[in-house]
Amino acid sequence: MATDAMGVSMSPTMSLAEAASTLAWPARGRVQSSPDVASRAIGGARRQNPGQDDARRAQSRALEMDLIREAQAGSRVAFDTLVRQYEHQVLRLALHLTGSEQDAEDIYQDAFLKAYRYIGNFRFECSFYTWIYRIVTNLCLDQLRRRKTRREDHAVVVDRTGDEIDILASVSDNRSFSNPARELDRKMLGAKIQAALGKLTPRERMVFELKHYQGLRLRTIGEMLNTTEETAKNTLFRATKKLRAQLAELR
Amino acid sequence: MNCELAHEHIVAAAYGELPDDQVHQLERHVIACPECQKEREQILALRVLADAHPVIEPDPNLVARAHLRLDDALDMLPPRRWFEVLGQRIVNNFASLQSAPVAAVLLLMAGAGAGTLGGFEYAQNRAAHAATVAQAGSPSGNSVLPASAAPSPSDVAGISSIVRHPNSEIVDVSYNQVVPRKIEGSLDDPGIRQLLMMASEDSTSPGVRDDSVALLAAECRAGHSCQPSGIRDALMYALRNDRSPKVRQKALQGLEPYVADDVRVRDAVLEAVMNDNDPAVRTAAISLLEPVDADTSVQQVLYSVSNSDRNPQIRYVSRQVLSRVPETQ
Numbered sequence: 001m002a003t004d005a006m007g008v009s010m011s012p013t014m015s016l017a018e019a020a021s022t023l024a025w026p027a028r029g030r031v032q033s034s035p036d037v038a039s040r041a042i043g044g045a046r047r048q049n050p051g052q053d054d055a056r057r058a059q060s061r062a063l064e065m066d067l068i069r070e071a072q073a074g075s076r077v078a079f080d081t082l083v084r085q086y087e088h089q090v091l092r093l094a095l096h097l098t099g100s101e102q103d104a105e106d107i108y109q110d111a112f113l114k115a116y117r118y119i120g121n122f123r124f125e126c127s128f129y130t131w132i133y134r135i136v137t138n139l140c141l142d143q144l145r146r147r148k149t150r151r152e153d154h155a156v157v158v159d160r161t162g163d164e165i166d167i168l169a170s171v172s173d174n175r176s177f178s179n180p181a182r183e184l185d186r187k188m189l190g191a192k193i194q195a196a197l198g199k200l201t202p203r204e205r206m207v208f209e210l211k212h213y214q215g216l217r218l219r220t221i222g223e224m225l226n227t228t229e230e231t232a233k234n235t236l237f238r239a240t241k242k243l244r245a246q247l248a249e250l251r
Numbered sequence: 252m253n254c255e256l257a258h259e260h261i262v263a264a265a266y267g268e269l270p271d272d273q274v275h276q277l278e279r280h281v282i283a284c285p286e287c288q289k290e291r292e293q294i295l296a297l298r299v300l301a302d303a304h305p306v307i308e309p310d311p312n313l314v315a316r317a318h319l320r321l322d323d324a325l326d327m328l329p330p331r332r333w334f335e336v337l338g339q340r341i342v343n344n345f346a347s348l349q350s351a352p353v354a355a356v357l358l359l360m361a362g363a364g365a366g367t368l369g370g371f372e373y374a375q376n377r378a379a380h381a382a383t384v385a386q387a388g389s390p391s392g393n394s395v396l397p398a399s400a401a402p403s404p405s406d407v408a409g410i411s412s413i414v415r416h417p418n419s420e421i422v423d424v425s426y427n428q429v430v431p432r433k434i435e436g437s438l439d440d441p442g443i444r445q446l447l448m449m450a451s452e453d454s455t456s457p458g459v460r461d462d463s464v465a466l467l468a469a470e471c472r473a474g475h476s477c478q479p480s481g482i483r484d485a486l487m488y489a490l491r492n493d494r495s496p497k498v499r500q501k502a503l504q505g506l507e508p509y510v511a512d513d514v515r516v517r518d519a520v521l522e523a524v525m526n527d528n529d530p531a532v533r534t535a536a537i538s539l540l541e542p543v544d545a546d547t548s549v550q551q552v553l554y555s556v557s558n559s560d561r562n563p564q565i566r567y568v569s570r571q572v573l574s575r576v577p578e579t580q
Contacts, residue, residue, distance in 0.1 A: 074331065074336075076325065079325075080322075083318070083321065084318075087314060087317065087318060088308070088309060088314065091309035091313060091314060091317060092306060092307075092308060092309055095307070095309055095313075096306050096307070101310075101313055104309070104313070104317075105313065105316065105317045105320065108317045108321070109317065109320055109321055109324060112321050113321070113324055113325070113328075116325060116328070117328075120336075120339040120340075121339075121342070186303055189300065189303045190303040190304045190305075193300060193301060193303050193304040194304050197304065208301075211266055212266070212298070212301055213301075213306045214306075217268070218263075218266075218268050233259070233262075233263060233268065234259075236262060236263075236266070237258075237259050237262045237263075240262050240294060240297060243297055243301070244293055244294075244297050247297065247300060
């Protein structure tokens with residue numbers, strides 16, 4: 001049994017259906033969520049051996065700074081190492097936001113080409129992670145805005161050949177106990193949530209994505225989106241409000 | 252805490268973004284507020300639901316494909332040219348300056364301050380120098396210092412000219428310092444005399460030596476406090492060492508009143524009789540010895556000269572002087 005920052009007990013016993021019903025009709029009891037969500041809610045506050053973590057982080061940051069300097073001096077090898085360090089995170093974010101492998105690949109390409117072209121401008125005022133994420137989030141925001149304009153609604157992920165991929169199907173649900181009915185409900189719910197996310201403004205979508213799915217601090221999100229922590233917090237609040245309304249209507 | 256603020260804090264707290272003190276405030280409020288309890292439950296429910304649209308790891312094939320495509324694109328980029336690299340560095344440096352505006356401003360202020368101070372100091376020095384030059388007078392010698400302003404000998408680089416005012420005791424002695432100066436004063440003035448004595452040893456200018464020795468000699472002949480250790484020494488030095496016979500003759504004239512009383516002067520004159528290379532000087536020196544021909548050392552010198560000197564004129568003059576010795580005795 002874990003306790004989050006609000007003192008609410010978190011356990012893996014709450015189902016998606018219970019959560020859905022809680023949103024639509026307020027539950028009488030306390031809400032519980034999965035351990036995954038609980039750990040994210042804590043936001044890394046519970047860490048073991050913080051001293052070791054800090055030392056490791058400082059060391060990896062020093063190595064990264066060396067790599068950046070070499071890349072600034074024109075080393076392709078150093079830049080390639082930086083790319084390999086962040087490419088999974090970049091693709092994961094772009095894929096989740098756009099729902100399209102093709103778009104994610106394009107964003108990946110544009111982001112790292114921009115990074116290569118402008119790495120000389122990097123002045124170590126923020127982490128390279130924040131810097132590259134700023135590039136990626138800007139490209140994703142552009143993509144989301146274009147999509148808004150075209151009023152596209154991607155409920156499923158599209159691969160580069162144009163075939164639809166059900167993201168939910170690729171994820172095992174250890175809470176459904178392989179119950180086919182529950183699995184179906186879960187897939188439908190996932191599609192509905194994706195649709196609800198699609199109705200947020202690009203900026204709300206981005207803040208919610210970075211906070212909820214990527215687990216970033218609001219301060220970092222503010223830096224990435226060239227805004228303040230307070231604005232990011234307000235945007236997150238608006239996003240959760242809208243999502244709750246959307247998901248309550250779905251019910 | 253009102254409910255509207257509490258709702259915002261509930262979202263922040265659900266994502267671990269609420270400071271501890273506000274968490275406690277929120278907790279107290281939520282316990283007492285059923286509406287906010289409901290709000291909190293709904294937010295947590297949303298978080299559970301949102302996870303039904305999970306983040307999936309990108310397919311390794313997608314990663315590899317994207318990486319290859321990026322590599323190809325990077326290969327296609329033209330290499331950066333030297334001026335692009337240079338421009339980048341300049342922009343970066345400028346950006347660094349922008350990023351540290353306080354330091355930049357302080358640096359600029361320090362530089363400006365130092366520059367102003369340096370300029371002020373330089374201007375002051377220049378003004379002081381100009382004033383000194385103006386005070387010292389122009390090279391043409393329009394400005395003349397009084398004799399009381401005579402410099403110490405160590406300040407004088409050399410004597411450039413000496414002019415005596417007609418029918419007076421006044422002389423102008425021009426001497427060189429870093430800035431040429433001129434002083435005016437009586438020949439009896441110790442400063443003027445000091446300069447004249449220096450001028451008598453000035454090896455670079457025969458005219459100055461001539462003038463100074465002539466003046467010093469005249470002073471001695473006139474009996475104007477020609478002290479043994481001052482002007483007399485200078486005249487003896489000139490007699491012994493000056494290259495110009497004319498100067499040596501003038502020195503002899505100056506020493507004449509002291510031949511009888513001052514043994515050192517007498518010795519100097521005897522040396523001139525024996526060693527001077529100019530017959531006129533030697534002749535003049537011999538004639539100076541007439542008042543003291545009773546001195547045995549003088550007689551010896553005269554004998555020696557009258558017998559063995561190569562110059563018949565010298566031999567003749569010395570014999571004449573010797574011939575008068577018995578008479579005087």
